[in-house]
Structure formats: structure tokens, C-alpha cells
Amino acid sequence: MIVPLGKSLVADELPILERHGLSMWEYVVLNALDERPTRTQSALADAIGADKTRIIPVLDELQRRRLIKRRPDESDRRVRLLSLTADGLRVRTATQAEIQRGEEERLRALTPTQRRGFLAGLQILSAAAGDADR
Amino acid sequence: MIVPLGKSLVADELPILERHGLSMWEYVVLNALDERPTRTQSALADAIGADKTRIIPVLDELQRRRLIKRRPDESDRRVRLLSLTADGLRVRTATQAEIQRGEEERLRALTPTQRRGFLAGLQILSAAAGDADR
DNA sequence: TATTGTTATACTCTATAACTATA
């Protein structure tokens, strides 16, 4: 049940992302960079469950559009320091707000108790899954 | 959160499926055929959210291994009637039991209330998503 | 020697279009 539900949620998000000019991976990267500062591209890839080779074109594009900054670390010139720009934060916030409105819409089908249980359960299972995958 | 959780669950299931000699699509087909008899391959593909072209090699393989029966409908010889064999039902039941044990394991991280809410919410949202995708 | 980032390549999965046989 979970996988098809995920697909359905993604299908809802795609038009929203497109309106904001973002691909799914670009949106995931903006979210990850906003939540916790990430020092290396490998760590970022790990954090979002992507391959390090796969996010490179994503970072290239985000940098080109000035949504992220990516500069070499002076103390270890192999690593690139990644951070959101003001524009990047703005786009991320606007996009996330719109997506959350859609999610609220879906959650209206649940009673308050179901809703609380569902969200709590989801967070716990999600965190446990993240731990297990390391 | 849902998509990565789904990936993690699938990652758990794959070794189980492999032990029973099933691919993910083969398992999904066996489950669908067990739950409701399906008259046409197109309807089956729709029911499991797959393309009708994609399940053909799956059906070929399941038929070759005598896990399903697939015979032409005499009243409309364009359609193939699909059904589970006794072997197919056996494999499906054994595999599902093992997968559900793994899921029980995960759900142990939840309190009884969270668990009830999570499962109820999941069913409701999943059904709503299935309806919306038609 | 090990690690970060990168590029090129191969592989898998999925979607599209075209064909056949029946209706």
C-alpha cells in the first residue's frame, strides 16, 4: 500500500514542482540543505538516499540558477561547501508550502485520532528505516 | 518520508521474494489474482498500476512455472482468463506470511494506538489515492 | 594509499508505437 501511495503523492507534487521550475531531486536537495548544513556532496547524497554521481548535474543546475552556493573548502580543497542562497530558500519555502497544502487536503479524510497516529507512526517508521539503511 | 519508507520496505522484501523464486511484479500479480478474479490482462495491469505491456513477460514466466493458468475465453477469443493454480496459491501464501512477519517486526516500534491510527490512516489514504488515479 | 568530486558507460526499468487476431 505504501509504495502506490507514495507514487500518488509524487504525482500530485510534480505539477507543483514544475510551476516552481524544480525537478524532484532539485527539491529534495533544497530541502536537505535547508534542514542541516552539509559539508560534502557525498554526505548530502547519503542523506537523501541518492548516489553521489547522480546529484552532480542537479547541483550544477541549482548553482547555475543561483539557488545554492558551492565553493571549495579552504582547509580541504577536495570538498565543496554547499549552502542555500536567499533565492534558494525562497523557492524552497514557497514550494513546500504549496505541497503541504495538498497534503493537508488528503489528511482531511482522517479523524483527528487517525491523523495523529498516522503521522506519529510514519515518523517513527521512517526514522527506523533511515537508521536501518546505514 | 513515505517514498523512502517504501524503498526500505521493498529492500526488506526482495531477499524474501528471491528465496521463493519471485520477482516483485510476479509477487504483485499473484496477490492480485488471489484477491479478485481478473478477466483480462489489461484489467489486471490497471489494478496493479502497471502497463499492460509490462506484465506480459511476467505472465509468461508465471505460466511456464505453472503458478497461474491463462486460457482463451471461449466467448471472446481475444481475452485471456487468468487464475492462480494450487501451486501459485501455495507460493503466494508462504511468501506473504514471511513478508508480514517482517512488517510486524517494524510495527513493534509503535504503541497500540499509533499502530491502529497508522494502519487505519494508511488504508484510507491508500484507497483515496487509488480512486484519484482513475 | 585513501577520499572528494567528476565523467563516461552500461544496465534496468518504464513508456510508446506498431502489429495480429478477434470482435
Next chain:
DNA sequence: TATAGTTATAGAGTATAACAATA
């Protein structure tokens, strides 16, 4: 003409291997 099933092909997404720069 329309539909069920099939085949072949192209495309997207993903993973693997090899490389340059730096430690």
C-alpha cells in the same frame, strides 16, 4: 472501427567503473 494481447524500440532513471585532484 475498436479492443485484447503481443512485440520491438526508444527513453528515463539508476548504478558501476575509471579518472583527476587533493590529502
